[in-house]
Amino acid sequence: MRSRIAVLASGGGSNLQAILEHFEWLGDRRGGDVVLVASDRSDAGALERASRRGIMSTVHSTPKRPDAVKLGDLLDQHAIELVVLAGYLKLIPSDVVARYAGRIINIHPALLPAFGGPGMYGQRVHKAAIEAGVRVSGVTVHFVDEVYDRGRIIAQWPVPVFPSDDAGTLAARVLRVEHLVFPRVVDAIASGRKVLTAPASAADAFIDARPAFTLLSHEDSRLAENIELAFGC
Numbered sequence: 001m002r003s004r005i006a007v008l009a010s011g012g013g014s015n016l017q018a019i020l021e022h023f024e025w026l027g028d029r030r031g032g033d034v035v036l037v038a039s040d041r042s043d044a045g046a047l048e049r050a051s052r053r054g055i056m057s058t059v060h061s062t063p064k065r066p067d068a069v070k071l072g073d074l075l076d077q078h079a080i081e082l083v084v085l086a087g088y089l090k091l092i093p094s095d096v097v098a099r100y101a102g103r104i105i106n107i108h109p110a111l112l113p114a115f116g117g118p119g120m121y122g123q124r125v126h127k128a129a130i131e132a133g134v135r136v137s138g139v140t141v142h143f144v145d146e147v148y149d150r151g152r153i154i155a156q157w158p159v160p161v162f163p164s165d166d167a168g169t170l171a172a173r174v175l176r177v178e179h180l181v182f183p184r185v186v187d188a189i190a191s192g193r194k195v196l197t198a199p200a201s202a203a204d205a206f207i208d209a210r211p212a213f214t215l216l217s218h219e220d221s222r223l224a225e226n227i228e229l230a231f232g233c
């Protein structure tokens with residue numbers, strides 16, 4: 001059985017597009033179907049991308065738009081099983097967070113817990129990373145709880161920061177990686193290959209504890225050699 005997925009997006013929706021294309025490529029092997037795209041903004045490009053593919057798209061209520069359908073009711077109406085935040089800027093109401101614990105995920109364009117939290121979105125994230133002088137930034141996919149960017153981390157992937165970077169060039173490099181990482185994580189959660197459990201410790205958070213979503217496996221016997229190469233030793 002494939003999970004019924006809602007994607008929430010406030011912006012252009014390139015991650016939504018990447019998920020849809022990856023699912024198309026997976027065909028019958030995909031773990032879910034995007035059956036609803038919802039936004040807090042009527043001008044979100046994601047809504048247009050959804051309608052073009054015949055996916056139900058809608059604008060839900062926010063404090064500024066109290067007359068629209070409430071997010072929780074909308075998810076109920078469409079029997080949503082997994083909620084995917086793809087560039088969604090509003091805080092998720094606590095009733096929805098509670099109801100979807102372990103079934104609501106977000107992507108953030110940095111290696112959390114660095115450069116996250118309220119106000120850290122868009123180019124601000126990349127500007128902060130450059131100002132901090134980090135050499136590596138990256139992508140984080142995490143479960144969502146009631147605090148911005150704090151929920152348990154599912155997957156991370158590093159992206160280099162070059163001295164010539166500005167927020168725009170770094171954002172573009174990170175976004176390319178987002179488009180590869182996010183659809184695969186969405187599929188893993190939708191199909192049940194990754195499941196949030198009550199963890200004894202952070203490292204035990206998943207039933208499947210293999211380092212499937214890390215760049216290096218624990219058995220990398222060439223690690224010292226590669227580090228020496230990188231530093232020109």
Ligand code: GRF
Pocket residue numbers: 009011012013014015016086087088107108109122175178
């Ligand atoms: C992405 O950088 C994502 O990490 C962040 O918002 C941006 C959304 O981009 N949460 P798009 O709308 O998917 O193009």
